[in-house]
Amino acid sequence: MAKAAILLPRSEMQQMAAELIAHYPNRSPLCIEHTHTDAACQRAIRLQNDGCELILARGLQAALIQRTMTAAGLL
Template identity: 85%
Template sequence: MAKTAVLLPRQKIQQMAAGLIAQYPNLSPFCIEYTHTDAACQRAIRLQNDGCELILARGLQAALV
């Protein structure tokens, strides 16, 4: 399975996503993080350098990444 990161623009959404993903033991994402939109590109680059193969984002963060 690909090393997957989930970047989210709000802490509340990050907590909700982490709770939902925890219900599926077959899923083990690289990380699920709250990231300010203005820092999303820099974080995506660092994740890629750390071996992340797939980055999931939404809205403006997805467009920027």
């Protein structure tokens, strides 16, 4: 499992991030996923349960994940 994950709300953002990260091969394992905002919290919890140590998100997804993870005692 990836130690770090990037969750993005749109597929074109996922592609752009993957192209940028490809320039830094020593930064793997890294998971880059397109995740709908309504599923971001559940995905973040699953990633953490699978051993992911760092989850990067932006905007509304980041706010929802932070609120959910803190309330669940996971952050």
